[in-house]
Amino acid sequence: MKIQILVDNPNSWIIPYAERLLDTCKSNGFNAILLFNHDEVEEGDILCLLSCEKKFSKLNLNKHNLVVHESYLPLGKGWSPVSWQILEGKNEIPITLFEATDEIDTGDIYLQETIKLEGHELIDEIRQAQGEATISIILNFLTDFGNIIGKVQTGESTFYKRRKSKDSRLDINESIKSQFNLLRTVDNERYPAFFELNGHFYKISIEKMM
Incomplete structure (x- = not known):
């Protein structure tokens, strides 16, 4: 199975975790590659879009285009969901793995887990928890690939604005x-x-x- 991991910001905090995901995929026998440019994406089986800042449009190239978003979709669509939820006083942050579609944050949901914080963590520790959870939820999908069926998002949608x-x-x-x-x-x-x-x-x- 050919797996591509795309991070379109070469300075993103998530790169070390994308590299760990890459190494873990390879150690499990997958044909995996890490990319930093949308134009580098080729035909394959699974494309993982990690913290991408631009919309990826060539969704037809891969059988699955996976996105990780830290909210209980369809609640909390949009930007910086972890930061906004911490500002709301939350220490349990949902994380959702779903299929990318032409409309942002609307695709079928595959898995949902929870990031648990204690309330003292600063941004680097928060990102570490977020990165670890990202690796975990994608590996869970790959491990159980073929048995996971996507579920259509239902209920009210809410949106977070881009933090400035x-x-x-x-x-x-x-x-x-x-x-x-x-x-x-x-x-x-x-x-x-x-x-x-x-x-x-x-x-x-x-x-x-x-």
């Missing part, structure tokens, strides 16, 4: 404790926490000491 740098803004009139979930989800380099005071903007970095 302004969403990392802290309120200087609120406590650190009340804004800790926001601090957990910021990236110190790409979209750091910041605040404004007396017309000036200040960046705050956060890291765990122990």
Whole structure:
């Protein structure tokens, strides 16, 4: 079985986990390859679309086009579902494996699992849990391939917007404790926490000491 793994952002945090998925697929006897460009995708059996930032359009090339999304679809479609749910105060984050279609986040659902956090994790630890869960749910699909039947999404759909740098803004009139979930989800380099005071903007970095 030919498996292709596509990550269309060569700087994505998920690349180490995509590489681990690649190695695990190979060790289990699959013909697997990791790609970084949509145009490199060829005909095959399974295409895994991991944290892709652009819509993949050539869905006819592979028998299955798998997407991992961290919400209980059809709830929580859209962008950055893990961060938005942490901001909602959740520490149990659903993860859904589903079939890509022309319409974003609407395909048949194959598997659903749960990422369990404890509430202290910062972004690197959150991404580690997310990456581990991504590998797990795809391997579960491959292990039981042929016996898993997709289910049509039913129920109400909700959508998360794309997070922007302004969403990392802290309120200087609120406590650190009340804004800790926001601090957990910021990236110190790409979209750091910041605040404004007396017309000036200040960046705050956060890291765990122990």
